[in-house]
Amino acid sequence: MTEAEPQAGPQPETAGPPRRRWILIHPLVVRITHWINAFAIVCMVMSGWQIYDASPIFNFVFPPWMTLGDWLGGGIAWHLAALWLLVVNGLVYISYGFASGHFSRDFFPLSARQVLLDIRSALTFNLKHTPGVYNAVQKLLYVAVLLLGVLAVISGLTLWKPVQLPWFAWLLGGYPTARVIHFFAMSGIVGFVIIHVALVIIVPRTLPTMITGRARLRPGEEIV
Numbered sequence: 001m002t003e004a005e006p007q008a009g010p011q012p013e014t015a016g017p018p019r020r021r022w023i024l025i026h027p028l029v030v031r032i033t034h035w036i037n038a039f040a041i042v043c044m045v046m047s048g049w050q051i052y053d054a055s056p057i058f059n060f061v062f063p064p065w066m067t068l069g070d071w072l073g074g075g076i077a078w079h080l081a082a083l084w085l086l087v088v089n090g091l092v093y094i095s096y097g098f099a100s101g102h103f104s105r106d107f108f109p110l111s112a113r114q115v116l117l118d119i120r121s122a123l124t125f126n127l128k129h130t131p132g133v134y135n136a137v138q139k140l141l142y143v144a145v146l147l148l149g150v151l152a153v154i155s156g157l158t159l160w161k162p163v164q165l166p167w168f169a170w171l172l173g174g175y176p177t178a179r180v181i182h183f184f185a186m187s188g189i190v191g192f193v194i195i196h197v198a199l200v201i202i203v204p205r206t207l208p209t210m211i212t213g214r215a216r217l218r219p220g221e222e223i224v
């Protein structure tokens, strides 16, 4: 995200030094993996709710219109198909994130103090959004959802292949506990998506940037 060199593109309307610059915020690999991931997560969650409804662990079921696959077998087929999309795509994103330095540069450093300061600024409508720079709340949310994704995949594999992967089940406290862990990992991811999309609605100019990769810096905005 910090490949912030000035890019070829529309130039300022007035003569003189450029007042607005186009910068590359999200590299192509981040954009492609992000949107594939968003599609895969929606399929995973909705088909997961279909599977859950066949044997609920809590005192409620998801209404049919929120589920994918029509029946248990269909839900499982969707869930496993989307799983491989999620895993392969996730591995590409995570490998790129580590290898390119994107994670260490853009998600860290991350401190509890900075998160609290940024929450306070957000609640008083003073949190600045500079294209190409994640605030501490965003960093925390992105790191948390990546860890929740890993937990969801590991607990899901445990539920799918408990005989072949007995050490996973042992690590997660047994099959019934793995089901509860899987459910709460899903809940965390859904909670993330709700907050994430709400933040995009609050700062809508981040959306085209996640599609084209480029953002226009306003006068006075600088990438630090």
Ligand code: HEM
Pocket (backbone or CB within 6 Å): 001, 030, 034, 037, 038, 041, 042, 106, 132, 142, 145, 189, 192, 193, 196, 197, 200, 206, 207, 208, 209, 210
């Ligand atoms: C339709 C739903 C979604 C929309 C509209 C959306 C939109 C966006 C936008 C605009 C950004 C850039 C934020 C910025 O530059 O300040 C972003 C980044 C990100 N989103 Fe989403 N997103 C969606 C779904 C998801 C889902 C389902 C996940 C994961 C469960 C996710 C995970 C992330 C992550 C990890 C980043 C940071 C990417 C990076 O820099 O490596 N998003 N999203």
